[in-house]
Every structure is written in C-alpha cells, then in structure tokens.
Amino acid sequence: MPELPEVEMVVRGLRPDVVGRTFTGAVIHWERQIAPLSAGAFSERISGQHVDRLSRRGKYVVFTLSRDSLLVHLKMTGRLYVSLPDRQDDADRWVRAVLGMDDGRELCFSDLRKFGRLHLVEHAEEVTGNLGPEPLAETFTLDVFRALLDHRKGAIKPLLMNQTFIAGIGNIYADESLWLAGIAPRRGADTLKPGETEKLYETIRQVLQQGIEHEGASINWYRKPDGSTGTYQERFFVYDRAGQPCPRCEAIIQKTRIAQRGTHYCPSCQV
C-alpha cells in the first residue's frame, strides 16, 4: 500500500535516526526477502558501512552507504522503524530483518505478507534503473508528461501505475488523480484530449503533494516509522468509497477491476 507519499514519510521519519550511523550487522528471518545475497553475505557486506544519505526513488527507500546502496521496497505491508533491542511494538511479530547500528539501536524491517524486498547492491541504478521519472520533480513538466503519453495505447489507469512510466503512483493515487481529472480509468491513453492531459498532469501532482501534506494514507497496514498514522485516507474522494455518493455529482461510486486491480470511479462525472 505504501505509495510515493507514504514512502516519503518513511524516509523523512527515519532520516534523523539513521543518517550518520554505521551498520554493525544484520539478522535475517526470511531470507527470500533479501537480494541478491544470502543472509550471511548480506550481514557481512553491510557491516561497517556508514549511512551517508537517506532518500526516496519511486516507492524505494534508498540508503546510500559508504560502498553500496541498500534499497528497500515495502510493497503492501512493509514497515521500517528504529528501536532498542528489547522491542514490544505490535509490528515486531512480523519482523523479517534487523540491522544493528553503532548507537546500540536497530533498524527493523517488518512485513506481514513478506512481499517487501531489501536489495544490497553496489549501484542503486541496478534496482532503480528502469523507473520512470519522479512525478514531483521540477523536471517533470507538462511537456515531459505529454511526451511520455505519446504513442501509448491501452487504459490510462494501469499506465499510471506502471513504474517504468512514472515512478511512485499506486492504486490509491491513480484512482484519486483520475477522479479529480474527470477521466474514466479505462480511457485509452491515446484518447486523452490536450486539456485532459494537462488536467491529469496537475491532479497527479496535486494528490501526491496532498498525500505528503497529510502524512500519507493509513489504510490497513501503513504506519509512519514512529508508529503513528497518516490522515490522507480521510480525504479520499473515490478510493474505498464504493456505494457512496460522488463528492462532485452524487452519482454512486462504483468498484470494478482493471488489470487485476480494484478500481474506484464515478460512472457519471469521469468520462
């Protein structure tokens, strides 16, 4: 569930606790969640590496280390938080990896569904190399968006969620941005009129920015590193609101499936 705004909150929350620290080792409880090394090799290789920088690329949390980069994808239920070794947190039941730090505290990766991944690689681009542009970057202009859409066919919603198209948009922010733009999720990408493309460009940036301002959407499992919840879920227009009236036209919001994903939309004012 964590999408761009939620991952951004994780990065901001962790930064003061991890930047400047040095990892002392790792205990891996579910080996399939780390790549590309074995658990032993992972622990050995991360030991002694200093955290120079913490950033975000798409939905990845990126630790820039002395020699390597550690990239964490939270997928659906992943959480990252720092704690003392004697933990009592709710999420501890699903801890899959624990990275020791030189201040005696630990960086914990918890993940109920085990879909998340920790990649320890020499160059971050080995993992993030084929991601599309960052939608909130200044360089992501309307012209860039138009160029990306050029010659793309197929439904607009799955395209928005395609990480090689644009990085960071998931199911929630795709549904919300399309509703705000008044565009039906099944519309062919090549059928958007210039005004619609511009509107969508603006609403994509708007919902992501709003998501960050409201500290992310906490539905189901997402929590900020300090355990608290964001509040953007209180501002959803269509996501998770099937059967309720559309905030714009009062038609009943529908839920359907597009590209194997639950999709919420207004059948009346999204055309």
Place this chain on the structure above:
DNA sequence: CCAGCCCCCTGTCGGC
C-alpha cells in the same frame, strides 16, 4: 507495446 495470468504471502471475511 499491451493484455492477461500466475506467483509470492497471510489476515480477514463471506458462505455454508
């Protein structure tokens, strides 16, 4: 390039 499907997982929920 695109659509469809499987897979990875486990908690939750609806049906019987």
Place this chain on the structure above:
DNA sequence: TGCCGACAGGGGGCTG
C-alpha cells in the same frame, strides 16, 4: 461455531 475458499495487492515474470 467452524471450516474453507476467495480476496486483497505491487511488481516480476511469462505467454500470446
């Protein structure tokens, strides 16, 4: 009440 199957979902991988 208890069991069981369906479902949820990001993204990689595969096929057509």
